[in-house]
Amino acid sequence: MSDLDETLNRLERAARTADVPLDAVRARVLAAAAAEQTATAPAARRSRRWLLPVSAAAAAAVIAGFLVTGGEPAQQQQALPPSASETTQPKVSLLSAKEVLNGAADAITAVDPPLAPGQFRYINTHAWYQRGQTYGPTADNPDQPLQGYTYLKETSREVWIPQDQQQEWLEKRGWLPGVKWLGGTVPQSEAPEPEAIDTDTGERRGVCGNFFPKANPTKVCGDPNDWDNPAFYDALPRDPQAIVDYLRTATAHRGSAPETMFHWGVEMLRTGLMPADLRPGWYRALAQLDGVKVYDEAATLDGRTGVAIGIDTEAERRDLIVDPKTGEFIGERTVAGPKPHYSWIKAGTVLGYSSITTKVVDGIGQT
Amino acid sequence: MSGVTGTPGGPPANRCVTTALEKPPDLRGPDVTAVFAELFDAHARQLRGYLAGRVGEAVADDLVAETFLVALRRRHDYDPTRAPVKGWLYGIATNLVREHVRKETRGRRAGLRAVGRPEPDHDVTVAERVDAERASRVLAAAIADLRDEDRDVLLLTSWAGLTPAEVAEALGEPASTVRSRLHRVRTRLQAQLTEETQR
Numbered sequence: 001m002s003d004l005d006e007t008l009n010r011l012e013r014a015a016r017t018a019d020v021p022l023d024a025v026r027a028r029v030l031a032a033a034a035a036e037q038t039a040t041a042p043a044a045r046r047s048r049r050w051l052l053p054v055s056a057a058a059a060a061a062v063i064a065g066f067l068v069t070g071g072e073p074a075q076q077q078q079a080l081p082p083s084a085s086e087t088t089q090p091k092v093s094l095l096s097a098k099e100v101l102n103g104a105a106d107a108i109t110a111v112d113p114p115l116a117p118g119q120f121r122y123i124n125t126h127a128w129y130q131r132g133q134t135y136g137p138t139a140d141n142p143d144q145p146l147q148g149y150t151y152l153k154e155t156s157r158e159v160w161i162p163q164d165q166q167q168e169w170l171e172k173r174g175w176l177p178g179v180k181w182l183g184g185t186v187p188q189s190e191a192p193e194p195e196a197i198d199t200d201t202g203e204r205r206g207v208c209g210n211f212f213p214k215a216n217p218t219k220v221c222g223d224p225n226d227w228d229n230p231a232f233y234d235a236l237p238r239d240p241q242a243i244v245d246y247l248r249t250a251t252a253h254r255g256s257a258p259e260t261m262f263h264w265g266v267e268m269l270r271t272g273l274m275p276a277d278l279r280p281g282w283y284r285a286l287a288q289l290d291g292v293k294v295y296d297e298a299a300t301l302d303g304r305t306g307v308a309i310g311i312d313t314e315a316e317r318r319d320l321i322v323d324p325k326t327g328e329f330i331g332e333r334t335v336a337g338p339k340p341h342y343s344w345i346k347a348g349t350v351l352g353y354s355s356i357t358t359k360v361v362d363g364i365g366q367t
Numbered sequence: 368m369s370g371v372t373g374t375p376g377g378p379p380a381n382r383c384v385t386t387a388l389e390k391p392p393d394l395r396g397p398d399v400t401a402v403f404a405e406l407f408d409a410h411a412r413q414l415r416g417y418l419a420g421r422v423g424e425a426v427a428d429d430l431v432a433e434t435f436l437v438a439l440r441r442r443h444d445y446d447p448t449r450a451p452v453k454g455w456l457y458g459i460a461t462n463l464v465r466e467h468v469r470k471e472t473r474g475r476r477a478g479l480r481a482v483g484r485p486e487p488d489h490d491v492t493v494a495e496r497v498d499a500e501r502a503s504r505v506l507a508a509a510i511a512d513l514r515d516e517d518r519d520v521l522l523l524t525s526w527a528g529l530t531p532a533e534v535a536e537a538l539g540e541p542a543s544t545v546r547s548r549l550h551r552v553r554t555r556l557q558a559q560l561t562e563e564t565q566r
Contacts, residue, residue: 004557007502008525011510015419015427016526022411025428026404029435033403036439133512146469199551212550219543227541252446253455254539267541 095294097309100324101287104307105280108327112276113360115163121230122361123272125157126302127354128178131194134342145343149184149191152352155200159272160364161209161230165221169209170364175200182351183344227267233274243285258289259311259318266320266332272356279327286320295319299333301355306330314339316351331355392452394442407435410456417457417527421464430467434460454536457527461519461537498564505563509556517552520545 115121134148156174175196181188204211208221209228219226224235237243247261254260265286268274274282286292289311296308299321306328310319314337321330333353336345345351361367392402411431418434419427437459438445445455510518516538523529523537531549535542 004506004553004560005525007499007506007560008521010499010503011507012420015424016416018416018419018424020415020424020428022415022428022431025415025432026407026411028432029407029439030400030404032436033400033439036399134515197551197555199547199554212547214550226543228543249446251539252444253458253536255441255444260539 095297095307097292097294098287100294100307100309101283101292101322104322104324104327105283105287106327107325108276108280110276110327115360117163118362119163120361120364120366121161121273122359122367123159123161124357124367125270125272125354126154126176126356127157127352128152128154128180129352130182132182132184132191147185148342148344149186149188150182150342150345151191151194152178152180152182152350153194154178158367159209160361160366162364165208165229168205168207168364169211171204171209171211173199173201173203182349183342183346185344227271228273230273230275233268233278236278238278238281240281240284240288243281244288247285258291259313262286262289262292262311262320263318266318269320269329270332270354270356272358274329279329283322283327295335301331301333301353304328304330304355308333310335313337315341329356394438394445394452399439399442403435403439406438406452406456410453411435413527414456414460417522418460418464420526421522422467426467430460430463433463437463451533451536454529454533456537457523457529457533458537458539461523465515465519502560502564506556506560509559513552517548520549521552521556524549 129152130150131153132148132150134146154176156172156176158170158172158174160170162169179193181191184191206213206219208219210219222231223229224231226232237246244261247264248256251257251260251264265282269279269282286309291311292309293312294307295310295312295317296319298305299308299319301321304323306321306323308319308321310317316337317335319333319335321332322328323330331354334351336347336349336351338347340347340349340351392406394402394406396402414434415427415431418430422430434456438456441459445452510521513521519538520534523534524531529537531545532542534549535545538545
């Protein structure tokens with residue numbers, strides 16, 4: 001048997017340990033630094049092209065602004081699941097995203113009932129994610145562009161969090177039957193459908209949500225820095241402006257572009273752990289971000305319909321889907337922009353979505 | 368905090384180095400040149416090793432320079448109170464690797480380039496060497512087939528010596544996501560390695 005770390009350490013070792021002088025590189029960097037130091041207004045320079053977020057966040061180089069291509073809005077009214085692989089026309093609603101989000105914030109009257117001893121917070125995430133392969137140029141065809149294919153795959157994740165976090169938590173992952181072809185540089189018949197790997201399925205238990213006990217560093221009970229822990233949300237500010245500031249700081253390493261801040265805001269809603277008293281401020285904070293627009297007045301996820309709000313970028317757009325009448329967070333989706341990451345993805349394709357439901361249950365494993 | 372300091376001349380690239388910067392650098396300060404000289408001396412050697420492994424020696428130097436030039440342009444976005452600079456720097460480098468692989472790699476399969484050749488080890492027997500080379504081939508192919516995000520998490524921890532928290536910083540993802548992804552990738556690769564090399 002070969003040890004993974006030993007083998008990893010052997011790969012490309014000569015290149016990785018080559019003791020070449022870096023003087024020329026250093027000189028180049030420091031010359032640029034010196035030029036920057038003497039420039040008249042260095043602080044104002046911003047180059048959004050760099051530091052592209054790797055995930056759905058804000059993959060685009062430049063905010064594309066107002067995009068209206070074509071005028072068939074009818075597609076948008078369809079429920080998502082049956083039409084997920086179809087494309088939605090970029091459409092800009094007459095509704096103001098700010099009004100919708102602020103209205104949704106006003107509409108939240110729910111109060112989270114405190115969990116009684118023995119009760120559990122139950123979170124169900126029904127999600128479709130991209131799965132596929134990409135491969136680059138070959139020796140025979142050095143100029144060929146990136147190739148590959150993409151499927152959307154249906155999955156589920158259920159979590160039971162006990163009132164006393166030091167008790168056992170439960171997580172169930174499901175590999176559901178749905179699979180949709182989004183496209184590829186090869187025909188679908190030559191693209192194997194995604195297969196579940198060990199962490200796509202199964203039931204795991206652990207106190208404090210420690211479902212992977214060998215993971216390093218280990219989970220800490222009640223960790224206020226862990227998005228998967230309710231304590232994280234207790235520690236967040238409630239004031240909208242303070243939340244905007246928090247999102248800006250939290251995404252500073254990605255440039256704090258509005259679309260990146262919005263993405264993080266949606267990701268935190270998506271955990272299903274955000275308490276009712278935090279959500280109004282959260283919506284109002286997202287409403288303040290530059291470029292938020294309503295893209296679909298009736299987006300349906302698993303039978304629940306809401307308004308889809310997002311910030312457009314060239315490659316893709318992240319939508320938050322919220323019920324404006326109750327303020328309920330329904331879920332989120334990602335829609336390809338005019339220049340998707342992969343050549344085989346059509347603009348407007350739904351690239352993934354998830355629907356989140358939560359409730360209080362009386363026993364572990366109960367729904 | 369550890370008192371060990373790195374030296375510009377540098378330890379081997381694949382070893383985890385404790386940075387010479389005892390406190391996060393103030394990249395927004397007025398003395399840009401001095402701050403970047405210190406930043407370069409603390410991180411360039413290890414970064415060069417990581418990038419050479421990912422994209423080959425021929426372009427590694429350019430990507431090292433580009434990483435620091437991007438950091439220079441974006442230095443006002445770095446918040447020293449929030450996170451160590453290392454994760455931020457490797458986040459920039461990782462984006463550049465992806466850009467490079469996506470758009471500029473010529474002459475061979477991009478994913479394989481990232482993990483190309485096994486290195487001969489002269490201290491072992493012929494049989495052991497054959498096994499090791501076979502394991503390396505299996506692993507190189509398996510890594511080439513990984514999704515970008517899985518490959519980045521694996522190699523940032525293994526080759527660059529980043530902690531999962533630093534990888535989370537580099538990739539802009541929650542640490543819990545990085546931890547579970549790393550666990551999943553490592554388990555899968557170890558299983559593939561065991562299966563293929565025992566045949």
